Amino acid sequence: MCGIVGLHLRNPELHPRLGELLGQMLGEMQDRGADSAGIAIYGDPTWSPAGHGCVSLLETGVEAAELDAATAAVGAELGSEVTAQLVDDTLVLAAADVDAETLLTAVTSVYPEALVAGFGADLTVLKGVGAPRDLVQSWGLPSASGWQGVGHTRMATESAVTSSGAHPFAVGPEQCLVHNGSFSNHATIRRELRAEGVSFDSENDTEVGARFVAHQLAQGKDVETALKEVCTTFDGFYTLLVSNHDSFAVVRDAIACKPAVIAETDDWVAMASEYRALANLPGVENARIWEPEPEVVYAWTR
Ligand SMILES: NC(=O)CC[C@H](N)C(=O)O
Numbered sequence: 560m561c562g563i564v565g566l567h568l569r570n571p572e573l574h575p576r577l578g579e580l581l582g583q584m585l586g587e588m589q590d591r592g593a594d595s596a597g598i599a600i601y602g603d604p605t606w607s608p609a610g611h612g613c614v615s616l617l618e619t620g621v622e623a624a625e626l627d628a629a630t631a632a633v634g635a636e637l638g639s640e641v642t643a644q645l646v647d648d649t650l651v652l653a654a655a656d657v658d659a660e661t662l663l664t665a666v667t668s669v670y671p672e673a674l675v676a677g678f679g680a681d682l683t684v685l686k687g688v689g690a691p692r693d694l695v696q697s698w699g700l701p702s703a704s705g706w707q708g709v710g711h712t713r714m715a716t717e718s719a720v721t722s723s724g725a726h727p728f729a730v731g732p733e734q735c736l737v738h739n740g741s742f743s744n745h746a747t748i749r750r751e752l753r754a755e756g757v758s759f760d761s762e763n764d765t766e767v768g769a770r771f772v773a774h775q776l777a778q779g780k781d782v783e784t785a786l787k788e789v790c791t792t793f794d795g796f797y798t799l800l801v802s803n804h805d806s807f808a809v810v811r812d813a814i815a816c817k818p819a820v821i822a823e824t825d826d827w828v829a830m831a832s833e834y835r836a837l838a839n840l841p842g843v844e845n846a847r848i849w850e851p852e853p854e855v856v857y858a859w860t861r
Pocket of ligand 1: 560561713714715716717718724738739740741742763764765
């Protein structure tokens, strides 16, 4: 198994409720993947303030008492002021008027061994090992706000139960990908991407999918084209939810044996592995609800 949830909010009045709603959705999917979990939040004013470059970092070894030293070290490397907070195990860094890739370069030179969980103008990615409902509380997710969120509960099939194996895989700017299923030819595609200079953080099959999509987007392709390329390149089983700075997209493999349901109202678009994760969303009783067809890319833009 594995559980996927995603919520793209169209109505700004709902933005303050993003974390509360996503946290409930993720909690409903705990029994599909109790090993580990992760979330991507777009637009929270505390974690990723407007106009800031943001980087989410795991495995830094930084403790709460060392945050000032961390901001000083990254600030010195960057040449401008940096803020940092520890959200459970994730070090969330932000810098005003700096693009996220510039901040990322400074951060990775100070913490070369750390795991980059995500980066972007508007994006925070938190991941951890443990029960998803406990992680939701440790992250303080119910108080988060924003315009889009993605979450995943993992039951590992392809690599160890570690933070680096937890989803989302957020390997390109503002990008995030979560997966239910397993890619059977990921080793081949990993070799091909490596030959093109792509490097990897884990042995996970989903990371290969995320790096493939990021590679396509970096070549200028749009999300729909990149996901159609996924369908022609990857073998195995997959329901994927892919988000970006302005988009939210779902695709399933040709057999579509991994469950997925999409619901849409004027106020939001939501996706989950099972309907029960959507059942408490405001206005769901009037939503258009359907099961995504095999190899059809469903994409929404802001
Ligand atoms: N159960 C799943 O869907 C697992 C997803 C992916 N293959 C992983 O191991 O992370």
